[in-house]
Amino acid sequence: xxETIFKHASKTALTLIAFSLVFTTLLAFVFQATKAPxxxxxxxxxxxxxxxxxxxxxxxxxxxxxxxxxxxxxxLGNKQPSIANIARINNAPAAVIxxxxxxxxxxxxxxxxxxxxxxxxxxxxRVLSHKETPGLGDYIDVLKGNWIKLFNNKSAVDPVPAMWQxxxxxxxxxxxxxxxxxxxxxxxxxxxxLQYAQQxxxxxxxxxxxxxxx
Amino acid sequence: xxxxxxxxxxxxxKQNTGVVQLLGLCPTLAITTSAVNGISLGLATAFVMAAxxxxxxxxxxxxxxxxxxxxxxxxxxxLVTVIDLTIHGFAEPLHKVxxxxxxxxxxxxIVLARVESFAAKNELAPSMWDGLMMGFGLTIVLAILxxxxxxxxxxxxxxxxxxxxxxxxxxxxxxxxDYHGFLLAVLPPGAFIGLACLIAAxxxxxxxxxxxxxxxxxxxxxx
Numbered sequence: 001x002x003e004t005i006f007k008h009a010s011k012t013a014l015t016l017i018a019f020s021l022v023f024t025t026l027l028a029f030v031f032q033a034t035k036a037p038x039x040x041x042x043x044x045x046x047x048x049x050x051x052x053x054x055x056x057x058x059x060x061x062x063x064x065x066x067x068x069x070x071x072x073x074x075x076l077g078n079k080q081p082s083i084a085n086i087a088r089i090n091n092a093p094a095a096v097i098x099x100x101x102x103x104x105x106x107x108x109x110x111x112x113x114x115x116x117x118x119x120x121x122x123x124x125x126r127v128l129s130h131k132e133t134p135g136l137g138d139y140i141d142v143l144k145g146n147w148i149k150l151f152n153n154k155s156a157v158d159p160v161p162a163m164w165q166x167x168x169x170x171x172x173x174x175x176x177x178x179x180x181x182x183x184x185x186x187x188x189x190x191x192x193x194l195q196y197a198q199q200x201x202x203x204x205x206x207x208x209x210x211x212x213x214x
Numbered sequence: 215x216x217x218x219x220x221x222x223x224x225x226x227x228k229q230n231t232g233v234v235q236l237l238g239l240c241p242t243l244a245i246t247t248s249a250v251n252g253i254s255l256g257l258a259t260a261f262v263m264a265a266x267x268x269x270x271x272x273x274x275x276x277x278x279x280x281x282x283x284x285x286x287x288x289x290x291x292x293l294v295t296v297i298d299l300t301i302h303g304f305a306e307p308l309h310k311v312x313x314x315x316x317x318x319x320x321x322x323x324i325v326l327a328r329v330e331s332f333a334a335k336n337e338l339a340p341s342m343w344d345g346l347m348m349g350f351g352l353t354i355v356l357a358i359l360x361x362x363x364x365x366x367x368x369x370x371x372x373x374x375x376x377x378x379x380x381x382x383x384x385x386x387x388x389x390x391x392d393y394h395g396f397l398l399a400v401l402p403p404g405a406f407i408g409l410a411c412l413i414a415a416x417x418x419x420x421x422x423x424x425x426x427x428x429x430x431x432x433x434x435x436x437x
Contacts, residue, residue: 012280015285016281016284016285019285019289023288023289027292027296030296031299033303034299034302034304037302038303041303041306041309045310135368135397135400136397
Protein backbone atom coordinates (compact mmCIF):
# COMPACT_ATOMS: atom_id res chain seq x y z
CA UNK A 1 0.00 0.00 0.00
CA UNK A 2 2.58 2.54 1.06
CA GLU A 3 4.63 1.52 -1.93
CA THR A 4 1.79 2.44 -4.29
CA ILE A 5 1.42 5.82 -2.58
CA PHE A 6 5.12 6.41 -2.92
CA LYS A 7 5.07 5.45 -6.59
CA HIS A 8 2.09 7.60 -7.28
CA ALA A 9 3.54 10.60 -5.44
CA SER A 10 6.87 10.41 -7.20
CA LYS A 11 5.18 10.14 -10.58
CA THR A 12 3.10 13.23 -9.79
CA ALA A 13 6.16 15.12 -8.58
CA LEU A 14 8.14 14.18 -11.66
CA THR A 15 5.34 15.39 -13.94
CA LEU A 16 5.29 18.73 -12.15
CA ILE A 17 9.07 19.00 -12.36
CA ALA A 18 9.00 18.18 -16.06
CA PHE A 19 6.42 20.89 -16.75
CA SER A 20 8.39 23.39 -14.66
CA LEU A 21 11.59 22.62 -16.57
CA VAL A 22 9.98 22.93 -19.99
CA PHE A 23 8.29 26.22 -19.24
CA THR A 24 11.27 27.69 -17.38
CA THR A 25 13.41 26.94 -20.42
CA LEU A 26 10.83 28.59 -22.67
CA LEU A 27 10.76 31.68 -20.43
CA ALA A 28 14.55 31.89 -20.20
CA PHE A 29 14.79 31.69 -23.97
CA VAL A 30 12.15 34.38 -24.59
CA PHE A 31 13.69 36.59 -21.89
CA GLN A 32 17.11 36.41 -23.56
CA ALA A 33 15.67 36.99 -27.02
CA THR A 34 13.66 40.06 -25.99
CA LYS A 35 16.19 41.60 -23.58
CA ALA A 36 17.98 43.82 -26.07
CA PRO A 37 14.83 45.06 -27.89
CA UNK A 38 13.16 45.85 -24.55
CA UNK A 39 16.15 47.82 -23.29
CA UNK A 40 16.33 49.70 -26.57
CA UNK A 41 12.65 50.59 -26.57
CA UNK A 42 12.73 51.66 -22.92
CA UNK A 43 15.72 53.89 -23.57
CA UNK A 44 13.95 55.37 -26.59
CA UNK A 45 10.84 56.08 -24.53
CA UNK A 46 12.88 57.78 -21.80
CA UNK A 47 14.86 59.76 -24.37
CA UNK A 48 11.60 60.97 -25.96
CA UNK A 49 10.53 62.24 -22.55
CA UNK A 50 13.87 63.98 -22.02
CA UNK A 51 13.59 65.58 -25.44
CA UNK A 52 10.37 67.29 -24.32
CA UNK A 53 12.11 69.16 -21.52
CA UNK A 54 15.70 69.50 -22.75
CA UNK A 55 15.83 70.81 -26.34
CA UNK A 56 18.31 69.33 -28.78
CA UNK A 57 20.31 72.58 -28.73
CA UNK A 58 21.09 72.13 -25.03
CA UNK A 59 23.02 68.89 -25.16
CA UNK A 60 25.39 66.94 -27.36
CA UNK A 61 26.05 64.08 -24.93
CA UNK A 62 24.19 60.85 -24.24
CA UNK A 63 22.04 61.97 -21.31
CA UNK A 64 20.97 58.40 -20.52
CA UNK A 65 24.55 57.43 -19.69
CA UNK A 66 25.65 60.73 -18.09
CA UNK A 67 24.19 60.19 -14.65
CA UNK A 68 24.89 60.92 -11.01
CA UNK A 69 23.28 59.21 -8.06
CA UNK A 70 21.40 61.36 -5.63
CA UNK A 71 21.07 60.29 -2.00
CA UNK A 72 17.60 60.37 -0.41
CA UNK A 73 16.69 63.85 0.76
CA UNK A 74 13.64 65.84 1.79
CA UNK A 75 13.84 68.49 -0.91
CA LEU A 76 13.41 65.97 -3.72
CA GLY A 77 11.17 63.71 -1.66
CA ASN A 78 13.00 60.55 -2.69
CA LYS A 79 13.30 57.81 -0.08
CA GLN A 80 15.55 55.67 -2.30
CA PRO A 81 18.66 56.94 -4.04
CA SER A 82 17.61 58.38 -7.40
CA ILE A 83 19.36 59.10 -10.68
CA ALA A 84 19.90 62.54 -12.15
CA ASN A 85 20.79 62.90 -15.83
CA ILE A 86 23.13 65.64 -17.00
CA ALA A 87 22.94 67.49 -20.31
CA ARG A 88 26.25 68.85 -21.58
CA ILE A 89 27.58 70.81 -24.52
CA ASN A 90 31.28 70.32 -25.24
CA ASN A 91 31.58 68.69 -21.82
CA ALA A 92 30.30 71.80 -20.05
CA PRO A 93 27.13 71.10 -18.04
CA ALA A 94 24.05 72.79 -19.54
CA ALA A 95 21.21 71.31 -17.51
CA VAL A 96 20.33 68.62 -15.00
CA ILE A 97 17.23 66.42 -15.04
CA UNK A 98 16.05 65.67 -11.51
CA UNK A 99 13.37 63.28 -10.37
CA UNK A 100 11.20 64.70 -7.62
CA UNK A 101 8.30 63.14 -5.73
CA UNK A 102 5.43 65.13 -4.22
CA UNK A 103 3.93 63.16 -1.33
CA UNK A 104 1.05 65.55 -0.70
CA UNK A 105 -1.04 65.08 -3.83
CA UNK A 106 -4.74 64.28 -3.60
CA UNK A 107 -4.19 60.54 -4.17
CA UNK A 108 -0.75 59.05 -3.74
CA UNK A 109 2.63 60.30 -4.86
CA UNK A 110 3.14 62.53 -7.88
CA UNK A 111 6.42 61.76 -9.63
CA UNK A 112 7.95 64.66 -11.54
CA UNK A 113 10.82 65.04 -13.95
CA UNK A 114 12.33 68.52 -13.65
CA UNK A 115 15.02 69.87 -15.98
CA UNK A 116 16.97 72.79 -14.50
CA UNK A 117 19.40 74.80 -16.58
CA UNK A 118 22.82 75.78 -15.30
CA UNK A 119 21.60 79.35 -14.67
CA UNK A 120 19.02 77.99 -12.20
CA UNK A 121 16.01 78.41 -14.49
CA UNK A 122 13.63 75.62 -15.38
CA UNK A 123 13.90 74.16 -18.83
CA UNK A 124 10.81 72.01 -18.43
CA UNK A 125 8.74 69.91 -16.04
CA ARG A 126 6.79 66.73 -16.80
CA VAL A 127 4.69 64.40 -14.68
CA LEU A 128 6.08 60.87 -14.74
CA SER A 129 3.24 59.25 -12.87
CA HIS A 130 0.29 60.31 -10.74
CA LYS A 131 -3.00 58.96 -9.38
CA GLU A 132 -4.94 62.24 -9.28
CA THR A 133 -8.66 62.23 -10.06
CA PRO A 134 -9.21 61.81 -13.80
CA GLY A 135 -10.86 64.85 -15.34
CA LEU A 136 -10.23 66.95 -12.24
CA GLY A 137 -6.64 66.92 -11.03
CA ASP A 138 -5.02 65.32 -14.05
CA TYR A 139 -4.47 68.57 -15.97
CA ILE A 140 -0.94 68.52 -14.54
CA ASP A 141 -0.26 65.85 -17.20
CA VAL A 142 0.91 67.46 -20.43
CA LEU A 143 -1.40 65.14 -22.39
CA LYS A 144 -4.38 66.76 -20.67
CA GLY A 145 -3.33 70.40 -20.59
CA ASN A 146 -0.59 72.97 -20.80
CA TRP A 147 -0.58 73.87 -17.12
CA ILE A 148 2.77 72.17 -16.47
CA LYS A 149 4.40 74.54 -18.96
CA LEU A 150 3.78 77.47 -16.56
CA PHE A 151 7.03 76.49 -14.88
CA ASN A 152 9.19 77.05 -17.97
CA ASN A 153 11.93 79.61 -17.34
CA LYS A 154 11.02 80.11 -13.68
CA SER A 155 13.74 79.95 -11.04
CA ALA A 156 13.97 79.85 -7.25
CA VAL A 157 14.23 83.66 -7.15
CA ASP A 158 11.98 84.47 -10.10
CA PRO A 159 9.26 84.68 -8.95
CA VAL A 160 10.28 85.48 -5.36
CA PRO A 161 9.79 82.55 -2.96
CA ALA A 162 6.58 84.03 -1.51
CA MET A 163 4.96 83.84 -4.95
CA TRP A 164 5.82 80.14 -5.39
CA GLN A 165 2.26 79.16 -4.52
CA UNK A 166 -1.05 78.74 -6.27
CA UNK A 167 -3.11 81.91 -6.65
CA UNK A 168 -5.56 80.79 -4.00
CA UNK A 169 -2.73 80.86 -1.42
CA UNK A 170 -1.49 84.26 -2.58
CA UNK A 171 1.09 83.06 -5.09
CA UNK A 172 1.29 83.50 -8.83
CA UNK A 173 0.46 80.04 -10.19
CA UNK A 174 -2.88 79.43 -11.82
CA UNK A 175 -5.01 76.44 -10.90
CA UNK A 176 -8.34 75.04 -11.96
CA UNK A 177 -11.30 75.53 -9.70
CA UNK A 178 -12.20 72.41 -7.75
CA UNK A 179 -8.71 70.93 -7.79
CA UNK A 180 -6.28 72.96 -5.71
CA UNK A 181 -4.53 70.21 -3.79
CA UNK A 182 -2.86 68.74 -6.88
CA UNK A 183 -1.28 71.96 -8.28
CA UNK A 184 -0.38 73.04 -4.75
CA UNK A 185 1.63 69.83 -4.31
CA UNK A 186 3.29 70.18 -7.72
CA UNK A 187 4.25 73.83 -7.22
CA UNK A 188 5.73 72.99 -3.83
CA UNK A 189 7.70 70.05 -5.20
CA UNK A 190 9.09 72.04 -8.13
CA UNK A 191 10.14 74.87 -5.83
CA UNK A 192 11.86 72.46 -3.46
CA UNK A 193 13.68 70.83 -6.38
CA LEU A 194 14.91 74.28 -7.45
CA GLN A 195 16.18 74.89 -3.93
CA TYR A 196 17.93 71.54 -4.03
CA ALA A 197 19.62 72.43 -7.31
CA GLN A 198 20.69 75.77 -5.86
CA GLN A 199 22.18 74.20 -2.74
CA UNK A 200 23.94 71.40 -4.64
CA UNK A 201 25.15 73.34 -7.62
CA UNK A 202 28.71 72.15 -7.21
CA UNK A 203 27.67 68.50 -7.24
CA UNK A 204 25.13 68.70 -10.08
CA UNK A 205 27.08 70.99 -12.39
CA UNK A 206 30.59 69.70 -11.76
CA UNK A 207 32.67 70.19 -14.90
CA UNK A 208 32.90 66.49 -15.56
CA UNK A 209 31.25 64.46 -12.86
CA UNK A 210 31.40 61.29 -14.92
CA UNK A 211 35.13 60.89 -14.49
CA UNK A 212 35.39 62.29 -10.97
CA UNK A 213 32.41 60.57 -9.45
CA UNK A 214 34.24 57.34 -8.79
CA UNK B 215 -26.08 23.33 -34.00
CA UNK B 216 -22.59 22.21 -34.81
CA UNK B 217 -20.06 22.01 -32.02
CA UNK B 218 -18.22 25.16 -33.09
CA UNK B 219 -21.40 27.18 -33.47
CA UNK B 220 -22.49 26.11 -30.03
CA UNK B 221 -19.13 27.06 -28.51
CA UNK B 222 -19.35 30.48 -30.14
CA UNK B 223 -22.95 30.96 -28.95
CA UNK B 224 -21.90 29.96 -25.42
CA UNK B 225 -18.91 32.28 -25.30
CA UNK B 226 -20.53 35.31 -26.86
CA UNK B 227 -23.97 35.14 -25.30
CA LYS B 228 -25.20 32.23 -23.21
CA GLN B 229 -22.28 31.95 -20.79
CA ASN B 230 -20.71 35.34 -21.45
CA THR B 231 -17.90 35.72 -18.91
CA GLY B 232 -18.54 39.42 -18.36
CA VAL B 233 -22.30 39.53 -17.75
CA VAL B 234 -23.37 35.92 -17.09
CA GLN B 235 -20.54 34.01 -15.44
CA LEU B 236 -19.26 37.21 -13.80
CA LEU B 237 -15.73 35.85 -13.70
CA GLY B 238 -12.74 38.14 -13.72
CA LEU B 239 -14.63 41.15 -12.47
CA CYS B 240 -11.53 42.91 -11.16
CA PRO B 241 -10.08 43.84 -14.57
CA THR B 242 -13.58 44.32 -15.99
CA LEU B 243 -14.30 47.01 -13.42
CA ALA B 244 -10.85 48.56 -13.15
CA ILE B 245 -9.78 48.88 -16.77
CA THR B 246 -12.96 50.02 -18.52
CA THR B 247 -12.42 53.76 -18.06
CA SER B 248 -12.29 54.16 -21.83
CA ALA B 249 -13.31 52.18 -24.90
CA VAL B 250 -9.73 51.70 -26.12
CA ASN B 251 -8.62 50.35 -22.72
CA GLY B 252 -11.53 47.93 -22.60
CA ILE B 253 -11.06 46.60 -26.12
CA SER B 254 -7.29 46.28 -25.67
CA LEU B 255 -7.59 44.26 -22.49
CA GLY B 256 -10.38 42.16 -24.01
CA LEU B 257 -8.36 41.23 -27.08
CA ALA B 258 -5.26 40.48 -25.01
CA THR B 259 -7.34 38.22 -22.76
CA ALA B 260 -8.91 36.46 -25.75
CA PHE B 261 -5.46 35.80 -27.16
CA VAL B 262 -4.15 34.43 -23.86
CA MET B 263 -7.24 32.25 -23.42
CA ALA B 264 -6.90 30.75 -26.89
CA ALA B 265 -3.18 30.14 -26.32
CA UNK B 266 -3.55 28.62 -22.85
CA UNK B 267 -6.48 26.41 -23.88
CA UNK B 268 -4.41 25.36 -26.88
CA UNK B 269 -1.39 24.58 -24.70
CA UNK B 270 -3.30 22.58 -22.10
CA UNK B 271 -5.50 20.50 -24.39
CA UNK B 272 -2.72 18.38 -26.02
CA UNK B 273 -1.06 17.59 -22.68
CA UNK B 274 -4.26 17.01 -20.69
CA UNK B 275 -3.79 13.23 -20.61
CA UNK B 276 -0.33 13.50 -19.07
CA UNK B 277 -1.36 15.71 -16.18
CA UNK B 278 -2.48 13.78 -13.07
CA UNK B 279 -5.71 15.16 -11.59
CA UNK B 280 -4.08 16.10 -8.26
CA UNK B 281 -1.63 18.55 -9.76
CA UNK B 282 -3.65 19.86 -12.69
CA UNK B 283 -4.26 23.27 -11.14
CA UNK B 284 -0.58 24.06 -10.46
CA UNK B 285 0.35 22.82 -13.93
CA UNK B 286 -2.39 24.91 -15.56
CA UNK B 287 -1.34 28.01 -13.63
CA UNK B 288 2.27 27.38 -14.64
CA UNK B 289 1.28 27.14 -18.30
CA UNK B 290 -0.91 30.26 -18.17
CA UNK B 291 1.68 32.34 -16.30
CA UNK B 292 4.46 31.31 -18.66
CA LEU B 293 2.38 32.11 -21.76
CA VAL B 294 1.31 35.49 -20.40
CA THR B 295 4.92 36.36 -19.59
CA VAL B 296 6.02 35.34 -23.08
CA ILE B 297 3.33 37.54 -24.63
CA ASP B 298 4.18 40.44 -22.31
CA LEU B 299 7.90 40.28 -23.12
CA THR B 300 7.26 39.97 -26.84
CA ILE B 301 4.92 42.97 -26.98
CA HIS B 302 7.33 44.99 -24.84
CA GLY B 303 10.26 44.22 -27.08
CA PHE B 304 8.68 44.52 -30.50
CA ALA B 305 5.62 46.73 -30.14
CA GLU B 306 6.50 49.47 -27.66
CA PRO B 307 3.49 51.75 -28.46
CA LEU B 308 1.07 48.88 -27.88
CA HIS B 309 2.87 48.03 -24.66
CA LYS B 310 2.29 51.60 -23.46
CA VAL B 311 -1.46 51.06 -23.65
CA UNK B 312 -1.61 47.40 -22.62
CA UNK B 313 1.48 47.20 -20.44
CA UNK B 314 -0.13 47.27 -17.03
CA UNK B 315 -3.03 45.00 -17.99
CA UNK B 316 -1.19 42.04 -19.44
CA UNK B 317 0.33 40.74 -16.18
CA UNK B 318 -3.16 41.09 -14.69
CA UNK B 319 -4.45 38.43 -17.08
CA UNK B 320 -2.55 35.76 -15.12
CA UNK B 321 -4.76 36.30 -12.09
CA UNK B 322 -7.93 36.50 -14.15
CA UNK B 323 -9.94 33.48 -13.09
CA ILE B 324 -11.74 33.18 -16.46
CA VAL B 325 -8.54 31.90 -18.03
CA LEU B 326 -8.08 29.17 -15.44
CA ALA B 327 -11.81 28.42 -15.46
CA ARG B 328 -11.89 27.72 -19.21
CA VAL B 329 -8.70 25.66 -19.07
CA GLU B 330 -10.09 23.60 -16.21
CA SER B 331 -13.66 23.18 -17.47
CA PHE B 332 -13.11 22.98 -21.22
CA ALA B 333 -9.55 22.47 -22.44
CA ALA B 334 -8.87 19.73 -19.89
CA LYS B 335 -11.68 17.67 -21.43
CA ASN B 336 -11.64 18.52 -25.14
CA GLU B 337 -9.55 18.27 -28.29
CA LEU B 338 -7.15 20.99 -29.41
CA ALA B 339 -9.20 22.83 -32.04
CA PRO B 340 -12.46 23.16 -30.07
CA SER B 341 -10.42 24.20 -27.01
CA MET B 342 -8.69 27.05 -28.79
CA TRP B 343 -11.99 28.10 -30.36
CA ASP B 344 -13.62 28.09 -26.92
CA GLY B 345 -10.84 30.28 -25.46
CA LEU B 346 -11.12 32.71 -28.35
CA MET B 347 -14.91 32.94 -28.19
CA MET B 348 -15.00 33.33 -24.41
CA GLY B 349 -12.41 36.07 -24.82
CA PHE B 350 -14.41 37.80 -27.54
CA GLY B 351 -17.51 37.62 -25.36
CA LEU B 352 -15.56 39.44 -22.67
CA THR B 353 -14.18 41.90 -25.22
CA ILE B 354 -17.70 42.88 -26.28
CA VAL B 355 -18.70 43.55 -22.67
CA LEU B 356 -15.52 45.51 -21.97
CA ALA B 357 -15.97 47.53 -25.16
CA ILE B 358 -19.59 48.44 -24.37
CA LEU B 359 -18.84 49.22 -20.72
CA UNK B 360 -15.74 51.23 -21.68
CA UNK B 361 -17.64 53.21 -24.32
CA UNK B 362 -20.54 54.02 -21.98
CA UNK B 363 -18.21 55.15 -19.20
CA UNK B 364 -16.05 57.19 -21.56
CA UNK B 365 -18.98 58.94 -23.25
CA UNK B 366 -20.76 59.79 -20.01
CA UNK B 367 -17.63 60.46 -17.98
CA UNK B 368 -15.44 62.35 -20.40
CA UNK B 369 -17.64 63.14 -23.40
CA UNK B 370 -15.26 61.41 -25.80
CA UNK B 371 -15.07 58.06 -27.59
CA UNK B 372 -11.94 56.12 -28.58
CA UNK B 373 -9.55 58.56 -26.90
CA UNK B 374 -6.09 57.05 -26.59
CA UNK B 375 -6.36 55.41 -30.00
CA UNK B 376 -3.37 57.46 -31.15
CA UNK B 377 -1.28 55.97 -28.34
CA UNK B 378 -1.87 52.48 -29.69
CA UNK B 379 -1.68 53.07 -33.42
CA UNK B 380 0.20 56.34 -33.93
CA UNK B 381 -0.73 60.03 -34.16
CA UNK B 382 -2.54 59.64 -37.51
CA UNK B 383 -5.39 57.93 -35.66
CA UNK B 384 -6.04 60.99 -33.52
CA UNK B 385 -8.86 62.26 -35.74
CA UNK B 386 -10.86 59.09 -35.14
CA UNK B 387 -11.42 60.29 -31.59
CA UNK B 388 -14.99 61.53 -31.26
CA UNK B 389 -15.77 64.36 -28.88
CA UNK B 390 -19.15 65.62 -27.75
CA UNK B 391 -18.91 69.42 -28.04
CA ASP B 392 -19.57 71.52 -24.94
CA TYR B 393 -19.89 68.54 -22.65
CA HIS B 394 -17.49 68.42 -19.77
CA GLY B 395 -18.23 64.97 -18.50
CA PHE B 396 -19.97 63.41 -15.54
CA LEU B 397 -16.98 62.34 -13.50
CA LEU B 398 -18.77 59.60 -11.55
CA ALA B 399 -18.90 57.38 -14.65
CA VAL B 400 -15.11 57.21 -14.87
CA LEU B 401 -14.61 56.67 -11.14
CA PRO B 402 -15.08 53.19 -9.58
CA PRO B 403 -18.84 53.61 -8.79
CA GLY B 404 -19.46 54.19 -12.50
CA ALA B 405 -17.98 50.77 -13.22
CA PHE B 406 -20.36 49.01 -10.83
CA ILE B 407 -23.41 50.95 -12.01
CA GLY B 408 -22.51 50.45 -15.67
CA LEU B 409 -21.88 46.73 -15.29
CA ALA B 410 -25.11 46.33 -13.32
CA CYS B 411 -27.03 47.97 -16.19
CA LEU B 412 -25.37 45.64 -18.69
CA ILE B 413 -26.20 42.55 -16.61
CA ALA B 414 -29.79 43.74 -16.25
CA ALA B 415 -30.04 44.31 -20.01
CA UNK B 416 -28.61 40.84 -20.70
CA UNK B 417 -31.05 39.21 -18.28
CA UNK B 418 -33.99 41.13 -19.73
CA UNK B 419 -33.07 40.15 -23.27
CA UNK B 420 -32.43 36.57 -22.18
CA UNK B 421 -35.78 36.19 -20.42
CA UNK B 422 -37.67 37.79 -23.31
CA UNK B 423 -36.11 35.33 -25.72
CA UNK B 424 -36.81 32.42 -23.38
CA UNK B 425 -40.56 33.10 -22.95
CA UNK B 426 -42.01 32.27 -26.39
CA UNK B 427 -39.91 29.14 -26.92
CA UNK B 428 -38.18 27.73 -23.84
CA UNK B 429 -34.51 27.23 -24.64
CA UNK B 430 -33.28 23.70 -24.31
CA UNK B 431 -30.60 21.33 -25.38
CA UNK B 432 -27.75 23.75 -24.78
CA UNK B 433 -24.69 23.01 -22.70
CA UNK B 434 -25.01 23.06 -18.95
CA UNK B 435 -23.39 26.20 -17.53
CA UNK B 436 -19.80 25.50 -16.60
CA UNK B 437 -18.86 26.26 -13.01
